[in-house]
Amino acid sequence: MKKAMAAMALAVATALALTACGSGGDTTASSGAGASGGPLNLGEFADVTSWDPSLADIGFDGPYLSAIYDPLLAVDGDGKPTPALATEWKVSDDFLKVTLTLRTGVKFSDGEKFDADAAVTSLDYLKKGARSGEAYLNVEKFVAVDDKTVEIDLTKRDDTLLYFMGLGRSYMMAPRAIADGSLAKTPVGSGPYTLGSSSVAGSEYHFDKVKNHWDAKQFPFDPLAIYPIQDGTARDNAMASGQINVNYADDTALKQAKENGWNTAAKVSGWVGLQFTDRAGEKFKPLGDEKVRQALNDAFDGSSILKSVGSGAGVATNQVFPSGMPGNLTSLNDKYKTSITKAKSLLAEAGYADGFDLHMPMSQVFQVWQPAVDQVFKDLGITVTWDDMQYMDYQKNAPTYPMFVAFISMDSNPVATVERQISNPQWYNPTPQTDKFPDVAAQVTKVLAADPKDQVKEIEKLNTLVTDKAWFSVWYQANNSYVSTSNIEITPVTGMMYPTLRQIAVKG
Structure with missing residues (x-):
């Protein structure tokens, strides 16, 4: 693992x-x-x-x-x-x-x-x-x-x-x-x-x-x-x-450090969860409904996944702005309190009481999280067909699916986070679709035009907006750890x- x-x-x-x-x-x-x-x-x-x-x-x-x-x-x-x-x-x-x-x-x-x-x-x-x-x-x-x-x-x-x-x-x-x-x-x-x-x-x-x-x-x-x-x-x-x-x-190295009196250091490095590539529902209608995306946030227990898969090395959160850095709001960490009942209710309100069917990519690298997705989707009535592939093919093909399991690197710079995670095309987000969300597009514009002294406040507003809209389904932010x-x-x-x-x- x-x-x-x-x-x-x-x-x-x-x-x-x-x-x-x-x-x-x-x-x-x-x-x-x-x-x-x-x-x-x-x-x-x-x-x-x-x-x-x-x-x-x-x-x-x-x-x-x-x-x-x-x-x-x-x-x-x-x-x-x-x-x-x-x-x-x-x-x-x-x-x-x-x-x-x-x-x-x-x-x-x-x-x-x-x-x-x-x-x-x-x-x-x-x-x-x-x-x-x-x-x-x-x-x-x-x-x-x-x-x-x-x-x-x-x-x-x-x-x-x-x-x-x-x-x-x-x-x-x-x-x-x-x-x-x-x-x-x-x-x-x-x-x-x-x-x-x-x-x-x-x-x-x-x-x-x-x-x-x-x-x-x-x-x-x-x-x-x-x-x-x-x-x-x-x-x-x-x-x-x-x-x-x-x-x-890794875990063994951290245990070695404790036993030997060595130094340890860690900082969040990337977020783990579901990356949505079709938030406007242009190719996969369910994701175009905000309630469906919110349901996929409510359904996953990030703290449990962090503990079981990530060995607790990270921060359970629903946001992509790195923990402890500008743009991050601790108040958003529990925006989506885990509740399958609430998730089912939101899906029903969106017209998907019986769930829906979809294909998702999978490679060996991401299989550690596959059981968590299988269980949640089963609880929601969602039927997923996994298309297995090698990692390099995954990297190339995953963004062509409406959503995929992701580990996406984060940035210290909050404007880089805005551009790389929200507004600009990336390999993992080839069509950001901000033009389909006028309020998000307008707030991105405010961020990029803001006076430097006011910019972080505008970024916090954007973070709140995209988290409310369930722009992603973030489970946790994972640490990179080092022993010396x-x-x-x-x-x-x-x-x-x-x-x-x-x-x-x-x-x-």
């Missing part, structure tokens, strides 16, 4: 998928002298998808990429942008221009200088990227104003730009490596480490610490190694034996399946 949940998290993360001053220095690799944090050996869930930041996945690639590359912006534990190679930034009054001030004195590991021209080269490359391009959809152009200033001109206001840049979409690459197309195999950045020659692709990656990195205090560990170990039992054994000292955790030895602490970030090296520190 735990392996299935972990595999699902990887699949979703792969599918989805924002002012300090300082100076740079020589980026010549050293033997590691002067490091104060000791070794850092990370037990990763997944292998690196690509060393090329334009093709890499934000979810699990963070530790790999953050070793090699410096970003323009990073994020803190709340997903708020923080300085990196960009020491400060300013957004124009009309929200159509972002001006970045760059750090000086930084070089890439091949000796090239990092400056505004190099930054624009990387940004242009990222904008064209198959995955990284999602951050720059509203960018018209990047301009090198002078050696240490970059201007980002937007076609329209974009409140998610800096968030996505900080989340992993602003890694700076050496211009020559971009030009010769070698990044995927030979990464060249200005980061705190370089990829070591003793690395074995798919098995273990070793990194050489860079001498006099401009942000050396942020990266005190030496040596650094990352071990991709998808099997949870093998990863837990590696932690117990001392091969790794940071683990992407007593000398290491982790700061999880909602939006990252595995934190970057900036979120891994020596415990004070």
Whole structure:
């Protein structure tokens, strides 16, 4: 069960998928002298998808990429942008221009200088990227104003730009490596480490610490190694034996932590439930009735499913805005009090007293939740025919069904939540249909146009509206958990399946 949940998290993360001053220095690799944090050996869930930041996945690639590359912006534990190679930034009054001030004195590991021209080269490359391009959809152009200033001109206001840049979409690459197309195999950045020659692709990656990195205090560990170990039992054994000292955790790892006095950290990462793809009932009439959608919220006992399937690691809720973050309203957590009786009554009012028939997709990854759906649907008189398929086919085909069992990644940034979960097409929500719900469309518009100081209030109104309309059937928000030895602490970030090296520190 735990392996299935972990595999699902990887699949979703792969599918989805924002002012300090300082100076740079020589980026010549050293033997590691002067490091104060000791070794850092990370037990990763997944292998690196690509060393090329334009093709890499934000979810699990963070530790790999953050070793090699410096970003323009990073994020803190709340997903708020923080300085990196960009020491400060300013957004124009009309929200159509972002001006970045760059750090000086930084070089890439091949000796090239990092400056505004190099930054624009990387940004242009990222904008064209198959995955990284999602951050720059509203960018018209990047301009090198002078050696240490970059201007980002937007076609329209974009409140998610800096968030996505900080989340992993602003890694700076050496211009020559971009030009010769070698990044995927030979990464060249200005980061705190370089990829070591003793690395074995798919098995273990070793990194050489860079001498006099401009942000050396942020990266005190030496040596650094990352071990991709998808099997949870093998990863837990590696932690117990001392091969790794940071683990992407399951129940066994959390028990190990308690027994050994290790540190644990957790934060919600994605919501679990039914994703509706035809709320207007254009292809499947029942879902077009709000009472039917509400019935499917009342019928599921999220707390019980969280306990039995999710081992209690998360928050029972009916909303998609992450627990404890802007836009989330604790008052909505029990909006739908579990009641089969009420659910049946709502279905009867909608004209479906005897339920209805439908097909839904199923793959091995989601089978842990299938019994809960079967039982609820049986109680409601709903007859479901499961169409079994492999996960990659599920990802492609599930959105063509009126509803499907989902684990969908969440974002720290509330505007990103609005756009990714409600208003903009995504693989899991190809036709948002907000145009069929004038009140929802109007509130989305208010959110995107709101003064920054008033925006969260407008988002809360939207959250209330879509939860009332049963835009989804959310059962709970699941945690990502991490275990580390007593000398290491982790700061999880909602939006990252595995934190970057900036979120891994020596415990004070």
